[in-house]
Each structure stands twice: as C-alpha cells, then as structure tokens.
Amino acid sequence: MDVNRVAAIDCGTNSIRLLIADRLEGRLRDVHREMRIVRLGQGVDATGQFAPDALERTRAALVDYAALLDRFEVPTVRMVATSATRDAANRDVFFAMTAEVLGRVVPGAVAEVITGAEEAELSFNGAVGELNSDAAPFVVVDLGGGSTEVVLGGHGGVQASYSADIGCVRLTERCLHSDPPTAVEIAAAREVVRERLGEALRVVPVEKAKTWVGVAGTFTTLAALAQNMTTYDSDAIHLSQVSFGQLLPVCDQLIGMTRAQRAALGPMHEGRVDVIGGGSIVVEELADALGQRAGIDRLIVSEHDILDGIALSIS
Numbered sequence: 001m002d003v004n005r006v007a008a009i010d011c012g013t014n015s016i017r018l019l020i021a022d023r024l025e026g027r028l029r030d031v032h033r034e035m036r037i038v039r040l041g042q043g044v045d046a047t048g049q050f051a052p053d054a055l056e057r058t059r060a061a062l063v064d065y066a067a068l069l070d071r072f073e074v075p076t077v078r079m080v081a082t083s084a085t086r087d088a089a090n091r092d093v094f095f096a097m098t099a100e101v102l103g104r105v106v107p108g109a110v111a112e113v114i115t116g117a118e119e120a121e122l123s124f125n126g127a128v129g130e131l132n133s134d135a136a137p138f139v140v141v142d143l144g145g146g147s148t149e150v151v152l153g154g155h156g157g158v159q160a161s162y163s164a165d166i167g168c169v170r171l172t173e174r175c176l177h178s179d180p181p182t183a184v185e186i187a188a189a190r191e192v193v194r195e196r197l198g199e200a201l202r203v204v205p206v207e208k209a210k211t212w213v214g215v216a217g218t219f220t221t222l223a224a225l226a227q228n229m230t231t232y233d234s235d236a237i238h239l240s241q242v243s244f245g246q247l248l249p250v251c252d253q254l255i256g257m258t259r260a261q262r263a264a265l266g267p268m269h270e271g272r273v274d275v276i277g278g279g280s281i282v283v284e285e286l287a288d289a290l291g292q293r294a295g296i297d298r299l300i301v302s303e304h305d306i307l308d309g310i311a312l313s314i315s
Helices: 052-071 083-087 091-103 116-128 168-175 183-203 217-226 244-256 259-263 276-294 306-313
Strands: 004-011 015-024 027-037 076-081 111-113 138-143 148-154 157-164 211-215 240-243 298-302
Touching: 004 052, 004 306, 015 052, 015 306, 027 052, 027 306, 052 091, 076 083, 076 091, 076 116, 076 306, 083 111, 091 111, 116 138, 116 148, 116 157, 116 211, 116 298, 116 306, 138 217, 138 276, 148 183, 157 183, 168 183, 168 276, 183 276, 211 217, 211 276, 217 240, 217 244, 217 276, 217 298, 240 244, 244 276, 244 298
Parallel strands: 004 076, 076 111, 138 211, 211 298
Antiparallel strands: 004 015, 015 027, 138 148, 148 157, 240 298
8 A cells, every 4th residue: 555644734824733644545643733822824714925933933832843744754744824924015024934843853844825716625625535325515714813715515526615804813812802892893793794605605615515614623612512511522523513502692692702712612722712703703794694595593513624635735
C-alpha cells in the first residue's frame, strides 16, 4: 500500500490549525491535529492591516507547527490563508514570515491565499466525506472569523457556493462592543448578518438541501453546549445531530451572556469567549433561513472541515 504523509495548515481570521495525516486510497488517517487561537484578523476589518502583535502570535504558533512537521517527518505541506489575509494590505509581511518559518523544514513551502470559492470547496470536501449519500444534497456552512462559506452539493461535488463577508470576529468588532451586548447592538448585528447572508442565499439555492452540516469552532462549541458537555469531547461532537430545539436556546443564552459567564462554560475555548456571541447570531439567522426555505430542523456538526479538504487536495 502506498501511504503518503501530508500536512495541512489553515490560517484563518481567528485560529491557525494543523493536520498531519497519512493518506491512503483517498482517505485520511490522523497523525496529529491541533488548533491555536491567534486572532490574526484582529482589527483588520477597521484598519485594513495586520497588527504587529497578531503577526507575532501567528509566527509563534507556526514555529511550533514547523517543529511538529520535522518531528513527524512530513515531506509535503500545504498552508492556506483565508479571509483576513485576503483583506490585509500588508499581507506581504505575513507571506515572508510563513516562507521563512516553514522553509526551514520543508524547502519551498509558502502560504497561499485562496479565494472564497476555493475555501468553500475545500471545506465542503472535508465535511461530507463520511456522510451517507442518502442525506444529500448537503448545505455546508463554514463559519469562520472573517467570512462564512455557504456551499450546496453532494458527493458528486459542489453545485453552488458563496463566501459571505461576515464572521464571528468581524461581526463582534463591528457591532458587539458592550459586555453584555445591548439590545441595540444585537439588532444592528442581525441586520448586518441578514444583509450578508441575503447575498449568499440569492446565489446558493439552499431550498434544494436535505441536510445542514456546520463546521468550525462556533458550531462545534454550540454542539458541545447543546449536549450539556462539561468538557469538550471531539469524538462525541463529530457528526452529532443537534435539533433546532436544542440549538437555538443555547445561541440565545450565549448572545446575552457576559464574557465572564461564557468563560465559565466547560467546553468553551478561551479564544472563543469574546466572539461566540457574534457567531451565535449568524447561526440563528442561518437556522431561520434554512428552516423556512428548506424545511430543515436540525444541524449535523462535523469536526472534519477545510483542514481535511486541504490534505486531500495535495497532489
């Protein structure tokens, strides 16, 4: 059997994540998977540039990832950067840093910025690989820090996609300034989300979907809380089904909580405490749209996402 060891790195607005996997006959076997909250997109929506401390946090995480690539003897790595890097005027500084750090262990390795359409396709491919084709068409939603990808398709591939210019970090920085957010701030955030999602729903015919699949940290955290977990359990979360009757009350509670109250929740990662309320607003608006347009009443949450899609895309 020809086993090919690869590594995928996803550098988003809020987190940077690593997957080292052995690829065999189109499937992946995890060797190592981890995530760091680095908030690369801190202030990008307002300033249009990466902040020096955000770049330094990202560099520190990437140095650790490079050491893991060396330890696990990974010959091939693909690193992609998404929403924040698409928007930052000083992204050349980011590229130089990533090339210098990764190039020490994998010669020639560099980060690449992918388009929203590419991001959507990679997320979709990573999310639906283990799902039964009877549940298709799927609408996969990747809710990130700076953007939200909405993708419709099946095991035959993507039929339509749209990258909406809104995510949990961008929405929080733009609208949710108080602790807890005021009713006026929440209403303003909902208007922004409805506007951005309205654009996505004009492009992606979600009414054709049978199954909603959510990927990334907002969805996985909501699933953990909906299942009353006291600690985060990735295996129990992966491919779990959450009814809207379970999901929406959790979203409502998180939106109205203070940061201290959210931080006290057992499954909550400290790097999501200040932005999960914004993410919950996006999820509520998505649930409303998918319920009305497609009759969907539950969410499937996948721990496999763009990272897995990146690893599968490596030739």
